[in-house]
Every structure is written in C-alpha cells, then in structure tokens.
Amino acid sequence: MGKITKLEEGKRNKNRVNVYIDNNFSFAMDLELIYKMGLKVNSEINEDEIREIAEKEGFSKCKESAIRAIERSYKTEKELRNKLHEKEFSDEQIDYAIDFLIKYNFLDDVKYARMYVKDKLFNQGKNKIRFSLERKGISRDIIEDIFQEFDNGEELERGLYLCEKKYNLLKKRETDKYKLKDKLFRYLVGRGYDFSTSKEIINKILNDNEY
Incomplete structure (x- = not known):
C-alpha cells in the first residue's frame, strides 16, 4: 500500500498527469482517468489498483491513437485495425477503440x-x-x-473522356487500326473498366461496331 503524494500536470501535454507515490514518480496517465478513478493527493493506493490503472490507461491510449490516425486521413475499419496492431495494442484494446469510433460515427465503412x-x-x-x-x-x-447509387452512365462518360484523350495521343504514331484498338482496350482495362464497357467505349470512339 502506498500514498499518492503528488499529482503533476504534464509539461508537454496538459491532459497527462504524473502520479507520485510516496514522493517517487510512479506512472503517468490521462487527466480523464484521474477524475474517473477519484485519484487525489493523500489517497491510499495498492498494487491491484495500480494494475487496474495500467489496464485502463492502455485502453485510453489505444482510443487516442485511433482518433489521431483517422484525423490524419479517413480510414476503413480494416486499415485502422492494422495501424493499431502495428503499435502493438491488444485485440481487446483495439476492439474497444473501434467500437467507440463506430458509436460516435468517426468510423463508417x-x-x-x-x-x-x-x-x-x-x-x-x-x-x-x-x-x-x-x-x-x-x-x-x-x-x-x-x-x-451512381448512374452507370457516369462511368461510361468518364471512360469516353479518358479514352478519347488516349486515342488522340496514340493515333499520331499508330496507324494500324487493330493495334490501336488493342492499345486502347488494354488502357481501359488497366483503368478498371470491364470488357463490355471497354468495348462500348472503343466502338463509340472509333465509330466501329466490329470490335
């Protein structure tokens, strides 16, 4: 059993508190947890309570790390889980952080x-x-x-725009119609257009329905 002799505000982060037990630095924790656990100067504290604090601190750190990660760039649940695993948080801590973010609409696949x-x-x-x-x-x-939710015509319209730009570049140096078609087809497939959409786009560009 020990006694909390000092609670010191963190120098770099005012939301962190340095806790001294029997005049010796023991651990640092979030200010929010200090209030939740009712810690104050002259409070008696034992090893079980310190372990409980360390466990809660881990959950809090994981949650804060998750929030910082999505503030930098919006992420999917899988991406965020991978990021938190890289920081070596436990599965239980990660589940807690993910549930919190989903509950408050910070995370939405x-x-x-x-x-x-x-x-x-x-x-x-x-x-x-x-x-x-x-x-x-x-x-x-x-x-x-x-x-x-999106009109299929949007994909076709954008594909026509991209393909026409590519066509205008290729026709300057490619005179063989079949090679030109092949290059346009590979270009569209590389962009993620399926066979039928690519065929329709190329036909419109070349005014040729024999592809």
Missing part, C-alpha cells in the same frame, strides 16, 4: 466507400475501384450497393 467511389469514378473503372476497396476491407455487398 459505408461512408468511406461512398466517398471513395465518388472520387475515383472520375478516372477509374468499377473493377479497379472494387479491387481497391476490397483490399481496404470493404465487403463486396457494400461496394455493390454503393455502385447502385
């Missing part, structure tokens, strides 16, 4: 997917967008639901 699709449809086809989102941990069902 559907919202992320919607923003991502809206941004990437400007210069990518659905296949490439789908692949990228799946790697980020977004389920196929969510992705397909989001695609339904």
